[in-house]
Amino acid sequence: MNFGKLQLNDEVKKRISSAVDSGTLSHAILLTGGTEKERKELSVLLSQALLCENHEKPCLKCDTCKKIKSGNHPDIILTEGEAGKQKSIKIDTIRSIRSRAFIVPNEAPYQIFIILEASGMGEEAQNALLKILEEPPATARFILASRSRDDFRQTILSRVTPFAISEDSGRAAGEKENTKASKAAEEIFSALMTKNEARILLGSAALEKDKKTFKACIEKMILMLRNSIIAKYKDEENITLTENKFSAKFTEKEIINMMGILKELLSDADKNANDNLLVTRLTIGLMSCIESDRS
Ligand SMILES: [Zn+2]
Structure with a gap:
């Protein structure tokens, strides 16, 4: 397989090459990771490799390769969603792909349906696509591309052969969020133990304007509180050192009250309450759980 100017890691190249060269590329491929541009370029290259008229695929010189490159091949059907914007790919679009897949190709051995930024499919669209992936006509091939495998339902994932262009960027972002959330949770916990209101506000500053991390942090804290109660018995x-210390510092009632505050905040965060206010409420709410007669 000729990758042209596209830079990919050797392991991915090897996997794709061996599938293309042996003609065993599955009828449905999922490209994840990399940038939007890389995913698009690889989808085009793979389509060329599938349909190229020459031996060294894709030659990038034959009529077919050129037509695909310029977007003028009648058997390449391109759908483009908007990354992360669910329903930017309409269910009707997927339905029309489904009916078109049963039509005889114009000039190539098969039609290739490319769906870029496929995270734009909502649940209904994914279900509609699943039907055709489960029983595809022999003349149809599918190439899906998206930031992360996490953009798809398990049923879709079980029908496609995945190729990760590079590190799964969606997962990487998710992990980064998690680290940020855990760090903030730890910071808030140690600030609570010193009853330092300003430090709680500071610790939660990282959560402002980032509702996903805010929620991840609250969930993390609920878990930590639960462990702190268990640590009493x-x-x-x-159970971590922080949780043990926390358990020794506060009464069961105080910890349970804190859990109540956090659960309430979590449900309000889902209702799209104002982000900045949530962080303030977090600080005031947690502080109010600490009984005043304690030193
Ligand atoms: Zn060619």
Whole structure:
């Protein structure tokens, strides 16, 4: 397989090449990771490799390769969603792909349906696509591209052969969020133990204007509170040092009240309450749980 100017890691190249060269490329491929541009370029290259008239595929010189490159091949059907914007790919678009897939190709051995930024499919659109992926006509091939595997339902994933262009950028972003959330949770916990209101506000500053991380942080704290209660009764290995300290510092009632505040905030965050206000409420709410007669 000729990758032209596209830079990919050797392992991915090897996997794709061996599938293309042996003619065993599956009828449905999922490209993830990399940039939007890289995913698009690879979809075009793969389509060329599938339909190229020459031996060294894709030659990038034959009529077919050129037509595909210029977007003028009648058997390449391109659909483009908007990254992360669910329903930017309409269910009707997927339905028309489904009916078109049963039509005989114009000039190539098969039609190739490329769906870029396929995260634009909502649940209904994914279900509609699933039907054709499950029983595809012999003359249809599918190339889906998206930031992350996490953009798809498990049923779709089980029908496609995945190729990760590089590190799964969606996952990487998710992990980054998680680290940020855990860090903030730790910071808020130690600030609570010193009853330092200003430090709680500071610790939660990272959560402002980032509702996903805010929610991840609250969920993390609820878990930590639960462990702090358990620590009062049992010596468990998976309880962290912070949780043990927290458990020693506060009464069960205080911790339970804190959990109540956090659960309420979590449900309000889902209702799209104002982000900045949520962070303030977090600070005031947690502080109010600490009984005043304690030193
Ligand atoms: Zn060619």
